[in-house]
Amino acid sequence: xxxxxxxxxxxxxxxxxxxxxxxxxxxxxxxxxxxxxxxxxxxxxxxxxxxxxxxxxxxxxxxxxxxxxxxxxxxxxxx
Amino acid sequence: xxxxxxxxxxxxxxxxxxxxxxxxxxxxxxxxxxxxxxxxxxxxxxxxxxxxxxxxxxxxxxxxxxxxxxxxxxxxxxxxxxxxxxxxxxxxxxxxxxxxxxxxxxxxxxxxxxxxxxxxxxxxxxxxxxxxxxxxxxxxxxxxxxxxxxxxxxxxxxxxxxxxxxxxxxxxxxxxxxxxxxxxxxxxxxxxxxxxxxxxxxxxxxxxxxxxxxxxxxxxxxxxxxxxxxxxxxxxxxxxxxxxx
Numbered sequence: 001x002x003x004x005x006x007x008x009x010x011x012x013x014x015x016x017x018x019x020x021x022x023x024x025x026x027x028x029x030x031x032x033x034x035x036x037x038x039x040x041x042x043x044x045x046x047x048x049x050x051x052x053x054x055x056x057x058x059x060x061x062x063x064x065x066x067x068x069x070x071x072x073x074x075x076x077x078x079x
Numbered sequence: 080x081x082x083x084x085x086x087x088x089x090x091x092x093x094x095x096x097x098x099x100x101x102x103x104x105x106x107x108x109x110x111x112x113x114x115x116x117x118x119x120x121x122x123x124x125x126x127x128x129x130x131x132x133x134x135x136x137x138x139x140x141x142x143x144x145x146x147x148x149x150x151x152x153x154x155x156x157x158x159x160x161x162x163x164x165x166x167x168x169x170x171x172x173x174x175x176x177x178x179x180x181x182x183x184x185x186x187x188x189x190x191x192x193x194x195x196x197x198x199x200x201x202x203x204x205x206x207x208x209x210x211x212x213x214x215x216x217x218x219x220x221x222x223x224x225x226x227x228x229x230x231x232x233x234x235x236x237x238x239x240x241x242x243x244x245x246x247x248x249x250x251x252x253x254x255x256x257x258x259x260x261x262x263x264x265x266x267x268x269x270x271x272x273x274x275x276x277x278x279x280x281x282x283x284x285x286x287x288x289x290x291x292x293x294x295x296x297x298x299x300x301x302x303x304x305x306x307x308x309x310x311x312x313x314x315x316x317x318x319x320x321x322x323x324x
Contacts, residue, residue: 040248047203
């Protein structure tokens, strides 16, 4: 697992208060459908990613980040 | 009621209701940052808060850069606010037919758009803390209307809808959003009324007196405290009975 991938997963587990190990988090998991996030959770998740990776994620991009893998890809390309 | 450990940001704290609120929250043990639009105003706040844990800062609530600068400075010093009191406001009274677009925009920007900006800036820290209080200072005029105050009444009524919506959005994070709506309060403004105007006013108020700034500060203290933890999206009217919702 790359550093970015690991960090993103740590943030997801922490923000969504998931009761699993970081290594058990599937990349294909959808925040809302699989991990039980509500709309405010996803906003907080994006805020946490912005803070960790010191970037600003515009609203139109934030809307497209719905899975763990999409978050990893976004951060890899933009941060 | 004890607010120790809380960090309160009170806008428009140089005089009147804002000053009473800042003092009251500081007395209850909160760390208080009170804001004013001028350096002299900020120094005055630092002076009256000097015996407590508090200070004055310069802030223009209508200016996003000014808000960002203040929050950054708070983050680096006292910490991000856990209690936000949106009190700063202005009037620019005119009958609608004489009210130009600037008169309208100025009051809407300072009294309504400011609470959007301030709340947004402060919520991030509150969400992280999973705890927060936002208390907006409204006005009975937002419910009753008043000739010559269509801009002010629109801003204050808008504040109610804003507060209810935000209360629904962030309730799950332990953040409450409420409004305290003062009636006629003894301030520099009401001191200028003559006997006839004052008597006319009193006819509308069952409790037969003007409110004091302390009456408002007490209501704010309550809503900021743990005692009000289960109250959100609510408007607390403090008006001597002149308007009962």
